[in-house]
Amino acid sequence: MRLSKTELILLGVAVLLAAGGVIAPQWLVFLLTMALAKAMVVQGVVMQMRAGLVTFGQGLFFCVGGYAVGMSGHFLNISDLVVLLLIGVGAAVLLAMVLGLLMTRYREIFFAMLSLAFSMILYGVLVKSSALGSTDGFNVKAWTLFGWTPAAGQAPLALFIIIVACSGLLAVLLHRYSRSSAGMMCEAIRENEVRVEYLGQSPRWVLYMNYVAAAAVSALGGGFMALSAGHIDPEMAYWITSGEFVFIALLGGTAHVAAPFIAAILFAVVRTYAIELVPHSWQMILGFTLLAIIVFLPKGLWSLFTGQARRAKA
Amino acid sequence: MTCILETQGLCKSFGAVTAAKDVNVRIHKGEVVGVIGSNGAGKTTFINMVTGYLKPSSGEILFNGQSIIGHTPRAITRSGMARSFQVAQLFPQLSVLDNLLIAVSAAQSPFPSLLAPMRNASRIAQADAILAEFDISRWRDTQVTAVPQGVRKLIDIAMALIGDPQMLLLDEPTSGVSAEEKTALMDTVMRVVAQHQVTVLFVEHDMDVVRRYVSRILAFYSGEVLADGAPEEVLANARVQEFVTGGPNAHTRAAQ
Amino acid sequence: MSLFAVLIDGTIYASWLFLVAAGLTVIYGVMRILNMAHGSFYAIGAYTAASLVGWYFNNGIGPVWVGYLMMLGCALVAGLIVGLIIERGLLRFMYGRDEVLMVIITYALLLILEDTMKMIWGVNPYFAYQPYAEMGRSALAGLKVSNYDLMLVGVSAVLGLGLWLWLERTNQGKVLRAVIHDREVAMAMGVNVRRMFTLVFVLGTMLGTLAGALTAPAISVVPGIGVEIIVLAFAVVVIGGMGSIEGAAVGALLVGLSRAAAVHYAPEFELFVIYGVMALVLAVRPQGLFGRVLARKI
Numbered sequence: 001m002r003l004s005k006t007e008l009i010l011l012g013v014a015v016l017l018a019a020g021g022v023i024a025p026q027w028l029v030f031l032l033t034m035a036l037a038k039a040m041v042v043q044g045v046v047m048q049m050r051a052g053l054v055t056f057g058q059g060l061f062f063c064v065g066g067y068a069v070g071m072s073g074h075f076l077n078i079s080d081l082v083v084l085l086l087i088g089v090g091a092a093v094l095l096a097m098v099l100g101l102l103m104t105r106y107r108e109i110f111f112a113m114l115s116l117a118f119s120m121i122l123y124g125v126l127v128k129s130s131a132l133g134s135t136d137g138f139n140v141k142a143w144t145l146f147g148w149t150p151a152a153g154q155a156p157l158a159l160f161i162i163i164v165a166c167s168g169l170l171a172v173l174l175h176r177y178s179r180s181s182a183g184m185m186c187e188a189i190r191e192n193e194v195r196v197e198y199l200g201q202s203p204r205w206v207l208y209m210n211y212v213a214a215a216a217v218s219a220l221g222g223g224f225m226a227l228s229a230g231h232i233d234p235e236m237a238y239w240i241t242s243g244e245f246v247f248i249a250l251l252g253g254t255a256h257v258a259a260p261f262i263a264a265i266l267f268a269v270v271r272t273y274a275i276e277l278v279p280h281s282w283q284m285i286l287g288f289t290l291l292a293i294i295v296f297l298p299k300g301l302w303s304l305f306t307g308q309a310r311r312a313k314a
Numbered sequence: 315m316t317c318i319l320e321t322q323g324l325c326k327s328f329g330a331v332t333a334a335k336d337v338n339v340r341i342h343k344g345e346v347v348g349v350i351g352s353n354g355a356g357k358t359t360f361i362n363m364v365t366g367y368l369k370p371s372s373g374e375i376l377f378n379g380q381s382i383i384g385h386t387p388r389a390i391t392r393s394g395m396a397r398s399f400q401v402a403q404l405f406p407q408l409s410v411l412d413n414l415l416i417a418v419s420a421a422q423s424p425f426p427s428l429l430a431p432m433r434n435a436s437r438i439a440q441a442d443a444i445l446a447e448f449d450i451s452r453w454r455d456t457q458v459t460a461v462p463q464g465v466r467k468l469i470d471i472a473m474a475l476i477g478d479p480q481m482l483l484l485d486e487p488t489s490g491v492s493a494e495e496k497t498a499l500m501d502t503v504m505r506v507v508a509q510h511q512v513t514v515l516f517v518e519h520d521m522d523v524v525r526r527y528v529s530r531i532l533a534f535y536s537g538e539v540l541a542d543g544a545p546e547e548v549l550a551n552a553r554v555q556e557f558v559t560g561g562p563n564a565h566t567r568a569a570q
Numbered sequence: 571m572s573l574f575a576v577l578i579d580g581t582i583y584a585s586w587l588f589l590v591a592a593g594l595t596v597i598y599g600v601m602r603i604l605n606m607a608h609g610s611f612y613a614i615g616a617y618t619a620a621s622l623v624g625w626y627f628n629n630g631i632g633p634v635w636v637g638y639l640m641m642l643g644c645a646l647v648a649g650l651i652v653g654l655i656i657e658r659g660l661l662r663f664m665y666g667r668d669e670v671l672m673v674i675i676t677y678a679l680l681l682i683l684e685d686t687m688k689m690i691w692g693v694n695p696y697f698a699y700q701p702y703a704e705m706g707r708s709a710l711a712g713l714k715v716s717n718y719d720l721m722l723v724g725v726s727a728v729l730g731l732g733l734w735l736w737l738e739r740t741n742q743g744k745v746l747r748a749v750i751h752d753r754e755v756a757m758a759m760g761v762n763v764r765r766m767f768t769l770v771f772v773l774g775t776m777l778g779t780l781a782g783a784l785t786a787p788a789i790s791v792v793p794g795i796g797v798e799i800i801v802l803a804f805a806v807v808v809i810g811g812m813g814s815i816e817g818a819a820v821g822a823l824l825v826g827l828s829r830a831a832a833v834h835y836a837p838e839f840e841l842f843v844i845y846g847v848m849a850l851v852l853a854v855r856p857q858g859l860f861g862r863v864l865a866r867k868i
Contacts, residue, residue, distance in 0.1 A: 054670045102853055109604060109669050113808050114852050117845045120801060124841025179433070181419045181426035188416045191405035198365070198403070199420035200391040200477060206426065213428070239801060243677055250674070280688045287681030291660075294675060 007172045010258060014168030021160045029160045031268050033228045036163050038248065039264035040221030043174060044214035045249040046260055050178065051210050052190030053107065056242050057115030060122055061092045061215040063236035065222025067132070068092075070232045073141035081143040081162065085223045092219030093212055100211040104204045107193075119237050126234035137233025140226045156228075163224050167261060170217065175257045177213070186210050247286060250293055315342035317379075318481055318513050319364065319395075324373035326359055326537075333359040334370070335537040341481075346504075347515045348524040348545075351534030351558055357517045358400065360534070361483050365397050366390045378480070392424070396479035400486045400517075402470035406458045410450070410469055413458060414441035414476065421477035444472045447506045464491045464499055471503055475510055482507060484516035488523060496523055521549070521559060533558050574711055576830045582719045584826025585726035586785060590799055591806040591818040592733060593777030599750050599813025600770045602669055603661070606676040609800030610683035611775050613791075614652060615645040615782025617687060620696035620791040627700040634704055641701065645783030646776050653775030657768050665767070680796070688793055695790040702787035722784060729777075734815050746770070750813060805848040811861025820859055 003011070021029050041062045048055050065088035072078045072087050099118060106114055127135055142155065150158045177183045185206045188196050193203050226232045235241060252263030274282045319341040326334040333356050341347055351357050362368040364375055366387040375382050382390055405413050418437045419426060426432075445451045448468045453461050461469070467487055474482060487503055488496040504527050507514055518524045524531065524545070531548040533540040535557040541548045548554055594608045619641040626637045656679065664675055705717035737743035749756040749766055757763045789795065806825050810817025825844050832843040839846075851859065 054674070056673075102849075106852070106856060109673065109812075110808075110852060110856050112670055112673065113604075113804065114849065116801070117805070117808075117848045117852070121842055121845040121849065124839075124845060127841060128838040173429075176429045176431070179431045180429050181423075181432040182428045184412065184416060184432040185419070185426050187408065188405050191407055192403055194367075194387075195403040195405065195473075196416075196420070197387045198391055198397060199417050199473065200388055200424065201420040201426070202388055202424060205424070209428065240797065246674065246677075280693070281685050283681040284685035287678040287683075287685075290678035290681070291675065294671065294678070 003172070004175075007175055010171040010175065011168050013258075014164050014171070018161045018164040021157055021164065026156060029156055030228070031272060032265065033156065033160045033163055034225060035265045035268035036167050036261065037221045037224035037228055038245070038268070039167070039261045040170065040224065041218040042221075042245050042248045042252070042260040042264055043170065043257075044216075044218030044221070045245045046252075046254050047174070047177075047186075047210055047214040047217065049249060049254050050183070050190065051186035051207055052193075053111050053207070054246065055115040056112050056239060056246065057117070057119030058214070058218050058245050059237045059239070059242035060115070060119040061096065061218040062222040062225070062241070062245070063119075063122055063126070063232075063234070064092045064095055065089065065219030066226035066232040066236050067126070067222075068219070069223045069226040070138060070140045071132075073143075074138065079141060079144045080147075081145045081227065084143065084227070085220060088223035088226075089216050089219045092215045092222075096212040096215030100208045100215075103211060104207045116239050116242070119242055120239060123234050123237040123239075126237065133233070135234060137231060137235075140230050140232060142230075143227050159224075159228055163228070166220070166224075170220070171257050171261070174217070178257060182206060182209060247290055250290065253297075315344070317341070318343045318377070319515075320374075320376040321360075321364065322374040322376070324360075324363060324375065325371045326356075326363060326368065327371050332537045334363065337373070337537075337539055339532060339539065339542070341513060341515060343480075343513050344511075345513055345515075345530055346528050347530045347532060348528035349515060349517045349532045349534065350519070350521070350524060350554075351540075355534040355558075356537040357534050358485055359537075361397060361485050361517065365395060365483065391477065391479070394480035395483065396474035396477055396481070397483040398467070398471045398474050398485060398487060400489055402463075402466040402490075404458045404466060404469055404473075409455050409457055410445070410453045410461060410465075411438070411441055411455060413469060414444065414472060417441075417473040417476040440476065444476060444506075447509070448472050448502060464495050467491060467499065468502065471506075475506070475512070478510070479512060481513040481515070484514065486517050486519065488518065488520060496520060497526070500527065525549070572834055575713055576827065576834050578710060578713060578715060579833070580827035580830030581723055581823070582715075582826075583830060584822040585723040586781075587802060587806050587826055588726045588730060588819055588822035589722075589781035589784060590778065590803045591810070591822055592729065592815065593774035593781070594803050595807045595810065595813055595815065595818045596733070596777070597771060597774035598807065600746060601665070601767055603672045603676065604669070604804075604807075604812070605774070606673060606800060607656070607679035607683055608676075608774070608778050608803060609796035609798070610680050610687070611649060611652065611778030611796075612782040612785075612799050613687055613793075613796030614648055614683070615779030616786040616789070616791045616795060617691045617696065617782075618644050618648045618779065619783035619786040620698040621691060623698040623700060623786070624696060627698075634701075638701055641698070641783055641786075642780065645779040649776035649779030650772060652779070653772035654768070656775070657771040661771065662764070662767070680800070684793065684796065687796075693793055695792045696786075697790055698786050700787065716788075718787060722788075725784065730815060730819050737815065802844060805844050808858055809848050809851045811858030813862070814858070814860035817858055817860035 021032070041058055044061065045055060045058050068088040068091040069084045072084055078084055078087070103111060103114060126132055132138065185196065185201060189203045189206060196203050222236065248263045248267050249260060251267065252259030271282065274285055278285070317340050319339070321337050321339045324334055324337040337360060349357050349360070359368065363370050366382065366385050366389065369384065377390070377393060377395055382393070405416065415432055415437050418440050419432050442451065442454070445454055450465050450468055453465055458466065458469070467490065471484060471487060484503070488499055491499055500523050528545060530543065531545050532542050533548055533551070533554045540557060541551045541554050549559065590608070590612055593611070594605060597603055597605050597608070622644050623637060623641045626640060664672065702716065702718045705721065707714050707716050708720065737747060745756070745761055746766065749761060749763055753763060802825070806821040807818060809824060810819070810821030824847060828843045828847050829840060832839045
């Protein structure tokens with residue numbers, strides 16, 4: 001499996017980032033870990049957007065991934081990171097395989113609203129579930145890796161290096177997916193679904209695979225978030241959380257697999273300062289930024305780098 | 315001659331509007347059939363029904379002897395019947411080459427690969443080959459939105475041909491193209507089509523274009539088949555002249 | 571006995587939902603904009619009413635009925651102003667763009683308005699309980715029901731009927747329905763669609779603020795009530811069919827009664843029920859109960 005130039009660069013950046021984490025201050029490492037976890041969820045949103053679908057409910061899989069990790073630790077006493085994440089992804093895949101049968105029948109606004117509905121259903125169930133801590137959620141137990149238990153001070157850096165490694169691999173995989181027949185077919189469906197049917201391909205099947213894959217990727221982010229923050233709550237499935245993922249997706253644009261990572265980090269950094277300086281205006285800033293992106297940069301921040309911004313307006 | 319497509323008593327109504335009334339048609343392998351009729355006569359509805367986009371209200375459609383009623387456009391395409399569209403249905407944001415590659419990929423397998431790249435050497439070779447046949451190779455890397463109308467129609471038809479269909483339905487292949495370009499466009503299309511040995515049925519308004527290529531004409535009016543036969547007899551048919559071609563001298567005007 | 575309680579609770583909740591959903595569905599029906607900021611209009615109406623009514627009653631300025639009128643009047647004015655600013659200042663430059671993009675734009679508006687309200691009214695709760703308390707209670711088949719709630723049912727029924735009659739029976743309404751059916755054809759026939767859009771959007775906004783003002787006396791007005799309500803209103807509108815007043819009414823009743831049943835018999839399912847009904851309806855009839863399927867053209 002030869003790696004292309006882009007893929008080598010992605011992996012190279014990942015290595016640099018991991019190395020940087022060793023010398024960076026702990027608050028930065030923590031922030032970046034959470035940003036990368038969110039970025040994974042956003043990758044799921046971007047996968048849908050490439051197929052022409054905007055989901056207001058990706059928080060569903062984010063939440064499933066997180067809660068699966070938390071619950072496995074709490075009720076099944078599983079602490080191995082790899083196993084936990086696999087459980088999280090597995091749970092999301094199973095759910096997506098069921099929901100996908102319904103979701104792939106819809107497009108545009110109905111898809112958006114239905115995805116919102118399912119995410120809110122989970123939110124409603126979790127809020128009312130006292131066994132799972134209701135609105136407070138519950139804490140996630142410390143993780144181990146193949147028997148190794150990190151010391152209290154080591155854990156954040158160790159997790160950071162792990163998530164950077166996973167992000168790098170994920171980036172390479174998603175890069176390949178976007179160029180694969182399935183990935184390109186998603187774009188074709190976005191462009192002209194009827195034509196895809198007339199070429200002998202089933203749009204529903206392609207969208208179904210895409211939906212399930214996106215769920216898996218987002219759940220991975222949810223799992224990492226749970227491990228990193230050490231806490232999970234129903235807010236993960238709230239529609240405002242999903243809206244944030246859509247925002248970051250739009251911020252970065254769908255053109256390149258690195259965009260959601262960069263956008264998520266940018267978002268995390270800006271948010272940290274904004275919440276400190278202007279806590280009651282943060283949402284307003286988000287709103288204006290979103291409007292600005294839609295009006296001036298329809299292809300997201302990435303278009304600034306590739307000159308597509310000019311071409312998009314032409 | 316084997317019958318490749320047959321419709322029996324095909325009917326379609328949209329509420330109070332009858333778009334097709336008792337359409338009985340038999341197309342044989344290798345024929346080049348022209349479909350004429352004024353706007354709203356039911357030509358596109360006929361194509362939509364035959365390709366599975368619309369479900370007929372009643373009647374039967376047989377492709378190679380098998381009923382295809384209720385089959386999806388996807389299934390019908392895979393069984394060997396492809397079509398092009400009145401307004402070229404392409405993938406606007408992608409390049410011409412990508413458009414064709416998607417068609418190649420779709421034709422190869424109903425289950426696209428999740429990791430193997432779409433743009434591989436063999437698919438590119440196939441796409442390049444058909445681009446060369448249609449003589450539009452210079453547009454290969456251009457985004458479809460920047461491609462002129464005539465070329466778009468050719469791409470539309472190329473995408474339909476890539477799957478190696480037995481039968482090709484062209485819905486107004488020269489519509490949207492200027493009068494001077496019509497003949498050149500159709501010449502290209504029919505030349506390539508002949509090389510692929512496909513049965514062709516095309517809808518067309520320009521009688522000169524029709525007479526140039528067809529061995530048979532189907533004239534539609536108000537959802538019914540008015541006449542069906544060799545060009546000379548159909549075009550000389552009084553009812554066809556009244557409802558379709560618009561007068562005895564209309565179709566010879568361009569020749570003068 | 572419990573069944574009757576469910577019926578009453580459900581109907582009261584439904585009338586409240588209908589008031590909020592009516593504006594949302596009208597805006598979508600005409601302009602094809604699913605306005606996420608509608609919740610913020612509701613909140614603006616609630617805040618306006620609560621702050622003014624609070625000031626009015628706390629200072630014992632005048633007769634009670636004037637207080638009511640003022641409350642509603644101010645909410646309507648607030649709706650008018652906000653609606654005009656948003657439609658003329660932002661939305662009219664965005665018409666014709668993708669429906670989902672419009673949702674995202676209105677989502678951005680929601681974010682902006684939420685913080686704007688915090689700036690104007692702060693984060694502490696407002697209480698305008700006086701109208702609610704003043705009206706007292708009645709006994710309805712052994713149950714104590716607040717008269718204010720009953721009035722709400724009446725108002726929403728009148729409003730619903732009024733809207734429906736306006737759309738179905740008046741000329742303006744007919745023109746509006748023509749625009750709903752086919753914007754381009756209506757334009758070609760000389761309808762001033764632009765002016766119609768402004769009119770409809772402002773009407774929708776005012777319905778939203780009115781709903782907020784009417785609800786304010788029954789709740790504590792805090793930041794976030796707009797966000798809470800919008801997801802419920804969405805469910806109602808989607809269930810009933812976007813763009814349909816009858817649909818909003820039926821959807822509201824369905825959601826209201828289901829929720830009341832859940833609250834009485836199985837409280838854990840309260841939030842679940844609303845979205846469960848929406849998912850169910852969408853699965854069976856994606857365009858909603860009274861929605862129209864738009865034909866695909868190739």
